[in-house]
Amino acid sequence: MRVVTRYLVLLFLFASIAGTVYWFVTYEAIGTILLLGFACTPAIIVVYAIRHGSMSERRPDDDAEADPATEAGEVLGPFPAETVWPIFLVLGTIVTGASLIYGLILAPVGAALLIWAVLGFTRESRG
C-alpha cells in the first residue's frame, strides 16, 4: 500500500502544480478546475490511507520474503457464486434514465426497479 500511496501523492502534486501553472499561463477557468479537481481524487484516497495506518502496516503481500504456505488454509467465508441483482440494477437505471427521453411517467417505474434491486443486493449480502 505504501508504494501506491506514494504514487497517488505524486499524482496529487502533479495535478496541483499542473493546474496552478495552467491557470497562470492561460487564465482559462475550465481546464484549471478540471486539473485541480483531478488533484482531489488521489488526495481523498491518500488521506484515508494515511489515517487508517496503511503507510505503516506490514502485510504479507508487501513482504518480499513471505511464503504462501504461511497463509494457506484460512477460510474466510463463501464466495457469492451467482446473483441476478446486477441485471435489475441496470434495468432500473435504464428505465429511470429513459424517463428523461420518453416521459416522466417512467421515472417511478425505474425508481421502483432500482430500489428493489438495491434491496435485493443488500439482503443477498446478509446471507
Added chain:
Amino acid sequence: MTTILDRRRQAPSPRRGPGVVHRLVSTDHKNIGILYCVSAFAFFLVGGSLAEVMRLELMEPSRQIVSNEAYNTLFTIHGTVMIFLFVAPFATGLANYLIPLQVGAPDMAFPRLNLSSFYFYIGGGILVLLAGVAAAGQAAAMGWTAYPPLSEMRLSPGVGPDLWILGLVLVVISNVLNGVNILTTVFLMRAPGMTMWRLPVFTWNMVVVAILGLVAFPPAAAGLTLLLIGRRLGGLVYDAAAGGDPTIYQHLFWFLGHPEVYILILPFFGVITEIIPVFSRKPLFGYTGFLLATLTIGMLSTGVWAHHMFTTGVIVNPFFAAMTLLIAVPTGVKFFNWIGSMWGGKIWFAVPMLFSIGFMLNFLIGGVTGVMLASPALDYQAHDTYFVVAHFHYTMLGGSVFGIFAAIYFWFPKMTGVMLSEKLGRVVFAMLFVGFNLTFWPQFVLGQRGMPRRYVDYASGLGYDTPNLVSSVGAYLLGVAVMVFLVDVWRSLRRRTPAGDDPWGGYSLEWATSSPPPEHNFDELPKIRSLRPAFDRQHPELTP
C-alpha cells in the same frame, strides 16, 4: 459478503456444469472476463461492418450507397462502438480474467460489483446500438464526439442522441465501478510475497488505467449530462446566444477523451510486454524504467486534452503542445524496453509474438504522427482530416487491436484449455498486417492532399480517388482476415488440442495453475520471489 477484510476464501464448487444461465449470473471473475471479451468481440464485428459500408461508399467519388444521413450515423456509431464497446471492454475483460490470477487472489475484491459493471456495459451498449437504428431523422448522427451546437436538440432532433448519451453514461458507470474493483484487488489482495515491484506489467498497467478512469470519466459524464439537460430540460450551458459556450463541452469531453485513448492503449502495452519476454526466452528488460514510464504516461495524459482544440482559438496552444510532446518520451522509452527484451534472446515466432511485433511496427507510425500533430501549426493543416483518422487508427487498430489479437492467441489456451491453430494464426496475422497498412497508410496522403474527415463523398480529380480505392481494398482484406480468425476459433474449439498448464513457458502466476484454472484459481501457490514466479518454479537452477 466478502470484503477487503477477508484475505483468503474457499469457493464452493458448482455441483453442475456451467450452463448458459449460470454463465450469465456467475460472479466468478474468469467467467465475467470471458463474457466481456466475447461481447466486446461481437461489438467489434458490428463496428467493423459499419466501417466496411463506409469504405464501400468512399471507394469511388460520387458513389451513393447510403444517404448522407445514414452515413453520418455510420461513423457516429462506428466510433462509439469501437472505442467504448470494443477496445476498452476487451481490456476490461482481460483485466478481470487475469488480475486475480496474476496477483495470486481467488477472485476480484467485489465479485457482484464486477457482474454489475458487466451489465452496465451491456445495457449501455444496447442503448448505443438502439441510438443508431432509431427512426429516420432521429438516429444519432452527430459524430462520436457529439459537439454542441450540432448535438443539441434543434440541430439533432429525436431520441437517438439522447439514447446515445444515456448509453454512454451507463458505460461510464461500468468503467468507474470496474476501476474501483481493480484498484482494491491489486492494493489489498495480493498473495504473500507479491510486492508491488513484482507485479506483472499487465496488472500494473491496469492499475494506471483504473486510476485514469476514475479521474477522467466523471468530467465527461458531467459534460454529457449537461448535453442531455440542454436537449431535454432546456439547459443553456452550451448555447452561445444565451450567453453559454459550446467549447465548454469540448473541454469536458476531451478531459476524458485523451486519457481514454491511453486507457485504450496501456492495457495492450501491458499485453505485449508480457508476451515479448516470454517468446524471447528472456526476462523483461528494464522493468523499473518501464513502470516509471507507465506511471509518467498516466500522469501526463491528463494534461494534454486540448490538443484536440488547437483550431478553436479558445485555448493557449503552447501549454498543450509542450505536454503532448513530452508524453512522447515515456512512450518511446517503452520501445527500447521491448527491443531490449528481444536483444540477446532466443526468439520464436509463435502467433502472439508476431502480433506483438506487428504492434510495434504499427504503433511507431501512430506515435510519430502524433508528435507531428503536437505542433499546432501542423495541426492547423491536419486537424479534422484523414491524416488524423490515419494517426488514430495506427495507434488504436495497429496498436490496441493487434494487442487484442496477441492477447487472444496468448491466453486463449489458458482460458479454454485448448490451443488455437498456429498455421491459421499466421495467415490471420499476415492478412491483418497487410490489410491494415493498405487501408490506413493512404489516408495520411488523403489528409495532406486536403480531404476532410466525416465526408460522405468527395469530388473526383482532386487526387483523392486512388488513395480511397486502395484504402477500401485494404478494408475488405481486413474483413476477410477477421473471418479467417473466427474460423480458427471455431475449428480449435471443436478440435480441442489440449494446451496444458503452460504451453508457452509463461512467467506470471496464471501459468502456474491449470488451463482453465479451478474456480478458486490456485490449489497451491508457488513461492513468489521475482517478477517471474511461474518461470522460477520451472527453472529452480536460475533462481538465487
Added chain:
Amino acid sequence: MRRGRPVLTISACVTAVLFVGACSGSFGMPRGASEQAQETFQNWQIFFITAIPVAGIVYVLIAWSIVRYRRRRSDPPDALGSQRTENLPAEVVYTAVPVMIVVALFVLAIRTDDRVTAISPDPDLVVHVEAFAWGWRFTYPDGETVVSPPSGEDAEWPVMVLPHGETTRISLTSNDTIHAFWVPEFLYKHDAIPGRTFEFDVTPTEMGTFQGHCAEFCGLNHAYMNFEVQVVSRQDFDSWLGQQDQVPA
C-alpha cells in the same frame, strides 16, 4: 528460420516509403501558397526529417533483433536467452536523447505557431466570413457579399477573391453550429464558432484558384460546403470588387 525475413522486408518497405515521400520534394503536403504557409511547410519538413532517423533506428533495431536473436534450428527447444535485465547507460541515453529531441521540436513548434498566427496591425483588406449550414457568406468592405447558393451535391462553389501579395484579414464566425474554414493550399484552418469571431491573416504568394472545405462536422451536407479562393492581381481584384452587387448584409 525464414520467418524474420518478412518483417525485415516490411520494415525496409516502410522506411523506403518514408524516403520516397520525402524525396518527392513536398513530403506529401502542398508547398503552401501563402507567407504563413511557408512557415508551416518548413515546420513539416523538419518534423518529417526528424521522424525518419528516429523511426528508422527503431525499425532497424527491431529487424536486427528479430534476425540476429531468433531461435535457430540448432538450438534446443527450451534454450534461454541472456538473462540480463538492465543496462543503466543505455537506459539513460534512450531517455535523455528523446527529451532533448522533444525540447527542440517544441521550440520550433512554438516559433512556427507564433509566426503563422501573427496578425498585422494594418491589413490591406478585411473579409468577414460567415459559415452557416451549409454554405459561406463572404462580406467585403463596403458591404459587397458573395454567398453560397442553396447547397447540395451539385451546388456551385462560392468564390472568395483575394489580392496577391497583400495581407488579408479574415474575420470568421458561424451562424449556427461549429464549422471550420480550411484552404488546404494555405496549410491553415480555423474553427468558426457561433458567438465568437476569430481573426487571422493570409498573405497569398501565388496566384490561382484554391479549394476550400468545411472541416468541422456540421450535419447533413457537411461534405458539400465547399468554396474556392481565387488569388488575383490587385488590379483584377479591384475590378472584380467594382462589379460585385451590393447586397444588404
